[in-house]
Structures are given as C-alpha cells and as structure tokens.
Amino acid sequence: MEKRLIKKDALAGIAKKMAGDFLVWAPVKKEDNVLFDPLQKDGEPYFAYLNSKNAPKNVFFPHTETMMKFTRTPKGMVFSAEENRADQSVLFGVRPCDAHSFALLDKLFDQEKYQDAYYVAKRQSTTVISIACVQPPYATCFCTSVDGAPVASEGTDILLTDIGGDYLVEFITPKGEKLANYFGDAKADAAAETKKNEIAANAAGMIKSKIPAHEVKPILDVNFDNPFWNTIHGKCLACGTCTYMCPTCHCFDISDEVKGADGVRIRSWDSCMFPMFTKETSGHNPRSSQKERWRQRTMHKFKYYVDNFNAIACVGCGRCVMSCPVNIDIRKVVEDISKL
C-alpha cells in the first residue's frame, strides 16, 4: 500500500484535526503519567513518551461497560435495551507492542462461533495508528522475544516511523488508507524505505531484555505438577495489578446493578489472581491457592493461548514487571521454566 512522509512537527496537528471529525484517543500527560484519553478540543497530545502507563486495551474493552439495561414491570424485571455504543474513532499513537495485543485479543473476542459484540463493534469502528519505538527502550521491554518488534505493524492500521526529520507513514490496512487524506501528499521514496529498515534493525538491537518464550511451551506441556510452581507465588499479594496492567489479559466479571426501578448489567475487568475468581457456590475452588493462580497466569500466556490460537499471549511490554508491588518478574519465571 501507499507510503507517505510527514514533517515530524505535523503530528499533533494531524491528531487535533482528526479530533475535530471524530473521537480520537491520544496520549496525554496527566500529572506524571502518560495515558490514552479522548482528545479534548483544547487538549494537546503528548508524544515524548516511551510507553503509556496503562495499556490502551480499555478503548476496546473498557474497565467497566454497560451491556444492557432492564426495568421493573408488573411481570418482574425485564430487558429494556442493548447498550453497545461504538462511534467512529481513532486510537492515535499506540506503541507496536500494544497494537500487537489487539491482534491477540481479536483471536479471542472475534471468533467465528461467538463474537463478542461489544469488543468487535468498538474494534471495527476504530482505526489504530501506531508510532514505532526508535528511542532506547525501557530496560523491561522484551517485545522481540514474543513475536514483536519496536518497528512492527501487527494489529495496526497505520504505522508511523520517525526516520529523522520526517515520519514515514505506512498504510497497513484498507481501513488505515481511508484516513490517507489527513497525511498530506508527500509520497515516500525508496530512500525513506531504506532508512526505515536501518532504523528498525537498530531499534531491535536496542532491546536487550530477552526471554526464552518459545522454548517453554513444550516444557509447560509436561510440567503442570512440577514442584517449581511452589517457588513463585510466596510473596504475591493477589492484588491483580499485573493482570490489570497487561494489554493481553481479558478476564471479566458480569454483574447487575439496580437503582430504583431501573438497572444495568455491566461487565468489568476481573483477574485470575483473585481467590474468588473460580470459587463456586459450594465453596469448592479448583484454584485454591495463589500457587494455582500464578500457574494459571503463566500457563495461559505461554501454553493455553498457544494451544488455542497458536500465539503467545504476551507482547513483552514489561508493564507487569514494572508494576508488581513485590517485584515478581515474569521474565524470571519464564527463564526458570526453560531450565526445568
């Protein structure tokens, strides 16, 4: 597909112009954190960041969302309306690892048999624009170990790469191409392409953290009962932070809220790290301690997702590593497993 060049300082202007036409989620600085937020009329996007504090998955899979409404009638509480809003939107400036996570979430939420109507509606109406990572990364970044790269287009519709004074603009999908008129008319030449490849190779070389993510699958296949699983969770607080920060974690709860005669059914993020997650009414809990829950989290990412979708459910963003209050490091866990 077509490629163009835009001046580096044109970026914020493009985001703001788009925000005049539809909903634009862009990185904004909030106190010390960079987060994705709907860009307000007088708002300024902020691009000088390595990655956003939180993963942008909430654009497609909000922390809590209303699924349907119901109301009281003489015959009991009855369904009144489906709630599934999806306005045309742009997610502007995500990093390639987070865009990769969308491709992974699609596999689960957009299956042929059961499509998740809420996720799919938002995903379909949103164009994802990624900005490649060309700066020295965080020490905790390990995308290159999990089928990603700092300059990569998986899960994105438009990829922007800083090649010096300009951004190279690549329209990856037809959906991305529909927004081509926002990106000027300077066609990219072969030199820009060559420069991008150089920069991509250099950026990949700057990712120093490596894990044997592909090696552990056959080991996990046969080590469900290995005593190794007793060695990770000892200090885990079961706070769920790792799963909430993770761009690929998708577990949720469904609950009802009633106010007066009206109510809503909502879904909210949940976590396999919580004791109640699998606890049955009888009191029986198939994952009865934090050991089983840590094993589930690891297995889900590096074995079960591979079994079901032929893909590792980790994009190497390092957020769980940075956020865990007791410094449990999934990279170390994977490393240790590879030695079993």
Added chain:
Amino acid sequence: MQNPYIPYPVTVDKIITEVDTKDIKTFRFKFVNPEDEQKYAYIPGQFGELSIYGKGESPIGIASSPTQKGYVEFTVQKAGVVTSALHEMEEGEVMGLRGPLGNSWPLEFLEGKNIVIVGGGFAFTTLRSLINYMIYGDNRKRFGNITVIYGARNPGLLLYKDELIEWQKRDDLNINVTVDKGDATWKGREGFVPAVCKDVAPSKENAVAVICGPPVMIRFTLPVFFELGFSKENIITSLEMRMKCGIGKCGRCNVGSKYVCKDGPVFTLAELDKLTPEY
C-alpha cells in the same frame, strides 16, 4: 450480528417442587417470542444461562429433551443469589434465558451402542434429557440396550418421580433406582450407586457409560466401570466450573486449554486425562 450476551425473554410457565426438602425445583419456561424457540434448538447435555435481571445469571443444564416441544425445562437447586431469586419466582413472571451453550452428549457416537446411564443426586438433569430423547418415538431404534442406574440419598430426594414410574413400565428400558437409605414406604433398592453398578454389572460390549453425579459418587463409580472393562474412551461425564460468560471469553472456567463452557461441559475420561486435573 446476534449479541450472545442478550438473553431471550421467557415466561415462567410452570414450577414443580421436586423434593421433600423443597430446595430443588423444576422450572418450565415458554419463549415470549415464539420464533425464539427455533433459535434455542438444543441437544441433550447442553446448558443455558438463566438470567434474572437485577440478580445475575447462573449456568444450568437443560433438563427437558428437544423432543418436548413448546417449552424448555431446568431443574435447579437453591444455592446462592441467582438460584435463590429463581426459587422466589412465580408462574407468569418474565425473565431471561441465554444459550443453548456448550457441547452436548455425543449423540452420533452413542447411536447404535448400548447405553449405560449412571446418575446421582440432582446431577441427573441432563441425563434425564438424554433418556427422554433416546426413548422418544422412533429415536429408540437408534440405540441398543439402555440401562439406567439412578440414586439419591433418600426417596424424598429423587427427581422426576412420575417419570421414573413411567420409565419402569417400559420393557425397552432397564431402570434401577436406588436410595442410600429407604423409608417405611420405600420398596425399591437400597444402596450406594457404585454398589448398584457392580450388582447390575452392565456389559462393556459395544457399550458407553454416561456418568454424572457428585464427585464422591464419581470417584467410587469409575473403578467399577474400569473393572467391568469399560475403556476411558467409552466413559463420558460432564464438568462444572464457576462460569460467567458461557462462551469462552471471561476466562474463568478453563481446565488446561479447554473452556468448560465452550469446549465442554461434556468430556470422555480419555479427553479429561489429557487436560490438567484442575476442576
């Protein structure tokens, strides 16, 4: 795009209190929109999410057979929030029903075989669906001998009492009902399900055992069937895990890489052996 989270509206048509202790009831639902009944075409062994707005949802096995037209039935024990609210419902009230969900008893695999059905307690519900399906009209010819072994703690806890009597009258069904302990009026068998299985000793020849019940019943029944020579490929059961979405998204009901809600709840023992023992 059909949204799989939106329930079909159903009317509570009939409530039958099944047991003396009154905490197990069968609910018969009719679809508010008759065309929804077509969309709810199900196979024995599948389950539905019973949806009470303001309370939540519970996954419950479908107790009626698809051969019973015009309604769908569920037999529910009062347990927590949703099931207690359900027990408070009155005939004529409207609620929601999602599904049908999950795989089912493997009817094609069962065809042409001798079928041994073993049930204990209130887990008998989807077995009842299967029995009623197999004995309905011409369906009966598609299956070999049908042996049923069903047990409850005492006579008052037996489900579907009228149907049990009807089944016992048929000469193409071998029905063995047992209770752990009888009462003054009980004239049937006494004894635990595993012991009765040993006693009835169904032949393994061309046979499949479908076993559903409380974990302890299963634990002691399986060795009996192994001793009778049944292979793990020919023993089938149904799992229960805590569920929410019922369609393999919310991530809580997996056993290894299989979601019990979507890939199960029905598995052969051979299939379970390949999964992690986490249920």
